[in-house]
Amino acid sequence: MEELIRLKNLRKVYRMGDEKIVALNDITLSIEKEEFICLLGTSGSGKSTLLNMMAGLEKPTRGEIIIGSYPIHKMNERDVTKFRQKNVGFVFQSYNLIPTLSALENVSLGLTFQRIPKSKRDKMAKKMLTDVGLGKRLHHKPSEMSGGQQQRVSIARAFVGTPKIVFADEPTGNLDTKTTMEIMNLITGMAYESNQTLIIVTHDTEISVYGHRIVYLRDGSIEKVEENQNIIKGEAN
Ligand code: ADP
Ligand code: MG
Numbered sequence: 001m002e003e004l005i006r007l008k009n010l011r012k013v014y015r016m017g018d019e020k021i022v023a024l025n026d027i028t029l030s031i032e033k034e035e036f037i038c039l040l041g042t043s044g045s046g047k048s049t050l051l052n053m054m055a056g057l058e059k060p061t062r063g064e065i066i067i068g069s070y071p072i073h074k075m076n077e078r079d080v081t082k083f084r085q086k087n088v089g090f091v092f093q094s095y096n097l098i099p100t101l102s103a104l105e106n107v108s109l110g111l112t113f114q115r116i117p118k119s120k121r122d123k124m125a126k127k128m129l130t131d132v133g134l135g136k137r138l139h140h141k142p143s144e145m146s147g148g149q150q151q152r153v154s155i156a157r158a159f160v161g162t163p164k165i166v167f168a169d170e171p172t173g174n175l176d177t178k179t180t181m182e183i184m185n186l187i188t189g190m191a192y193e194s195n196q197t198l199i200i201v202t203h204d205t206e207i208s209v210y211g212h213r214i215v216y217l218r219d220g221s222i223e224k225v226e227e228n229q230n231i232i233k234g235e236a237n
Contacts, residue, residue: 004165004197005031005054010063012049012220023049025220027063036188036198038211046220047201051167054199055088056080067165085113089158089166091187093173095150097142103129103153104138110157128156132186148179152186159190166191168200172207184210 010027013020024046031037039047052058054065056072065072070083089110090096097106107125108118116124129138132152142150151171158166168187172180188210191198200211208214209230216223 001032001035003030004033004035004068005029006064006066007031007054008064008066010050010053010065011061012046012053012058013061022220024053024060027220027222029215029222029225031197031199034195034197036191036210036212037200038208038214039199039201039217040203040205040208040214041217041223042203045217047203047217048169049220050217051169051199051201054165055090055167056084086161087164089161089163091151091154091158091166091168091171093170095142095147095154097150097153097157099142102139102141103134103145103156106142106153107156107160110160114161124160125156128160129153131190132156147174148183151175151179151183155183155186155190159194159196162194163196165197165199168198170201170203172202172204180207 007027007029010024011022012024013022027050039050041047049058053060054067056075060073063073067087072080072083075083098109101109104122104125107128108121111121111124126138129135132155134149134152134156137145137149142153145153166187171187172183175183184207187200188198200207202208209228212228214226214228216226
């Protein structure tokens with residue numbers, strides 16, 4: 001297996017006035033290409049901080065983040081933004097869709113940076129929305145859709161450009177149990193189809209079964225890493 005992401009002695013300290021908050025402490029981890037990783041931990045354990053750091057959204061206080069041949073921690077904002085637009089897709093707990101745009105426009109927007117003509121973007125967005133089961137909701141605005149449907153739109157947006165890595169931060173945190181399972185099957189199924197690397201943050205042990213490996217975070221440190229015996233590497237469940 002080929003290493004894709006390497007985290008070395010990562011540390012993140014936030015300063016709030018006189019107070020020092022150690023959000024991440026000495027994180028070292030290697031993630032392989034096409035691996036599904038679940039970052040599991042209680043609220044405040046540093047999951048989102050770690051995810052944002054891997055995506056280049058925040059700089060570490062100390063340590064290294066290397067993705068492929070890119071030293072993310074050393075790159076300037078412009079280069080990191082370019083890297084992200086080309087290589088990374090995001091799914092958030094609160095969907096983060098643009099309320100004034102239709103489902104189609106929200107998904108198509110994700111491709112604007114890739115110099116793809118509008119007609120082609122719309123075609124790709126339409127296919128992606130059909131793939132996530134929203135072929136009949138193309139022109140609906142987020143407020144005209146259920147939570148599960150909105151998350152499907154955001155999944156379509158994350159996957160439409162077939163990024164190498166998809167990050168999901170508590171993607172089912174606002175959904176009921178049945179919808180949670182549908183959404184998790186959709187995310188893992190799509191990542192599997194396109195040989196993508198998937199990193200999912202959750203506080204829910206039931207979600208963690210979708211990972212090839214489960215990384216337990218506690219107070220900003222890795223407590224343990226567990227191989228998932230019930231999933232065969234490289235296969236969707
Ligand atoms: P999780 O996603 O696991 O709930 P976070 O990564 O959001 O945890 O937060 C880890 C710790 O860092 C928490 O104690 C949180 O309060 C703190 N923290 C996160 N972001 C900031 C910030 N921008 N400024 C100050 N403290 C922060
Ligand atoms: Mg969080």
